[in-house]
Amino acid sequence: MSIVAKFGGSSLANAKQFGKVVAIIRADPARRYVVVSAPGKMTPGDKKVTDMLLDWSRCYRSGLPCEEIQQAITARFVEIVTGLGLSLDIHAEMAKIAQNLHLDATSDFLASRGEFLNAKILAEALGYDFIDPAGCIHLDREGRYSSDNGHLAAALKGRRAVIAGFYGSLPDGSIKTFSRGGSDITGALVAQAVNARRYENWTDVSGLLRADPRVVEHPRHIRLITYDELRELAYMGAEVFHAEAMFPVQDAGIETHIRNTNRPQDPGTRIVPDSGRHVKNGHATISGIAGRKNFTIIRIQRRLMDKEIGFGERVLKVIAERGISFEHMPGGIDTLSVIIDDRQLGDKLDGVVAEITRVCSPGRVTVEKEVALIAVVGRGMVHRIGASARVLRAIARANINVKVVNQGSSEMNIIIGVRNCDYEKAVRAIYRTFVR
Ligand code: ASP
Numbered sequence: 052m053s054i055v056a057k058f059g060g061s062s063l064a065n066a067k068q069f070g071k072v073v074a075i076i077r078a079d080p081a082r083r084y085v086v087v088s089a090p091g092k093m094t095p096g097d098k099k100v101t102d103m104l105l106d107w108s109r110c111y112r113s114g115l116p117c118e119e120i121q122q123a124i125t126a127r128f129v130e131i132v133t134g135l136g137l138s139l140d141i142h143a144e145m146a147k148i149a150q151n152l153h154l155d156a157t158s159d160f161l162a163s164r165g166e167f168l169n170a171k172i173l174a175e176a177l178g179y180d181f182i183d184p185a186g187c188i189h190l191d192r193e194g195r196y197s198s199d200n201g202h203l204a205a206a207l208k209g210r211r212a213v214i215a216g217f218y219g220s221l222p223d224g225s226i227k228t229f230s231r232g233g234s235d236i237t238g239a240l241v242a243q244a245v246n247a248r249r250y251e252n253w254t255d256v257s258g259l260l261r262a263d264p265r266v267v268e269h270p271r272h273i274r275l276i277t278y279d280e281l282r283e284l285a286y287m288g289a290e291v292f293h294a295e296a297m298f299p300v301q302d303a304g305i306e307t308h309i310r311n312t313n314r315p316q317d318p319g320t321r322i323v324p325d326s327g328r329h330v331k332n333g334h335a336t337i338s339g340i341a342g343r344k345n346f347t348i349i350r351i352q353r354r355l356m357d358k359e360i361g362f363g364e365r366v367l368k369v370i371a372e373r374g375i376s377f378e379h380m381p382g383g384i385d386t387l388s389v390i391i392d393d394r395q396l397g398d399k400l401d402g403v404v405a406e407i408t409r410v411c412s413p414g415r416v417t418v419e420k421e422v423a424l425i426a427v428v429g430r431g432m433v434h435r436i437g438a439s440a441r442v443l444r445a446i447a448r449a450n451i452n453v454k455v456v457n458q459g460s461s462e463m464n465i466i467i468g469v470r471n472c473d474y475e476k477a478v479r480a481i482y483r484t485f486v487r
Pocket of ligand 1: 059060088089099101102165216217230231232233234235
């Protein structure tokens with residue numbers, strides 16, 4: 052069975068990085084399918100080629116001179132092709148792109164050309180076939196991919212190929228890019244289509260971290276995690292690969308392996324489908340901690356709330372009617388709290404509170420602002436007595452007041468609300484308790 056290897060922008064930023072990628076692919080003949088991003092950043096000051104292409108499109112449309120941008124993009128690719136000693140004519144390729152632009156190509160078309168050219172270059176360097184996803188990743192009118200990827204499977208069958216990431220084609224044949232970072236999705240679709248043994252996602256870090264390195268100093272790497280755990284952590288802000296990229300591979304039961312192009316000897320992070328086998332192997336109670344600040348808790352108190360059918364529904368209707376989605380709704384006998392992300396709430400808080408007060412009369416509605424939510428996630432917590440007690444004890448010992456606690460029904464995550472200003476201290480306290 053084959054391996055699908057996807058390489059991110061920093062792994063393909065210049066000829067030197069390409070050299071590492073070629074060596075990695077050659078090291079295992081099972082790496083038959085390779086998906087690429089556009090050249091990214093090597094240093095924080097660099098610009099991603101995708102951004103340069105988008106600048107070019109904007110400039111052109113505003114009637115501004117574009118030569119400088121076009122030359123800068125050309126220079127990035129010429130450095131790669133020359134450094135690798137390849138024959139691909141970048142100037143001719145760039146002229147074709149410019150010609151399409153004059154013929155009214157969309158900004159999606161332009162944005163996709165970084166992946167298009169990188170795939171052509173890597174295919175030549177490896178002696179693999181080049182595959183343009185415009186011909187085999189078909190999207191619906193809204194730009195969504197379908198789970199029926201027969202075209203893609205047929206295009207890949209029996210080949211060794213480099214596929215450009217980040218885009219597919221709409222029913223009218225025009226190019227449509229995914230959201231930013233979307234080459235991860237292409238990689239997952241290819242892995243699903245060829246029923247890969249593994250989906251390798253090569254990047255510039257040695258895997259996922261157990262906590263945010265801006266909060267916890269030198270956090271450890273996660274060696275193994277399930278897709279369900281990762282979903283919880285990613286939702287709460289842990290930075291991983293594209294959030295949508297996990298669904299095609301999770302559905303197909305394929306493992307994703309995050310690895311570092313610059314340190315291929317590092318073990319990386321394996322993301323596995325949830326199966327009893329892996330759960331038993333996990334001896335760490337907690338896989339990771341993630342969190343975000345700036346939530347608001349709306350608390351509703353009313354006697355005999357528990358006897359009143361439809362009470363919760365009335366509250367949620369007020370929120371839904373204003374186009375707001377909520378995060379959690381923990382409740383007690385006569386209380387109900389709704390936790391909402393401030394980005395959702397915007398300036399609607401006063402209106403929401405007034406309406407809930409009216410609907411819940413004669414209850415009492417109070418508001419708590421500036422709350423941070425911390426997600427403590429671990430398949431090791433399932434059926435383990437005392438895991439949540441340890442989390443709460445760690446926070447109590449750090450002298451932090453807990454505003455709200457919500458345990459997910461899967462028992463795999465505990466959400467704790469603290470004041471924004473206590474967030475970092477709380478995360479560090481939990482980390483110290485569980486990770487040594
Ligand atoms: N090149 C695109 C971006 O910068 C897609 C990707 O790298 O995955 O977002």
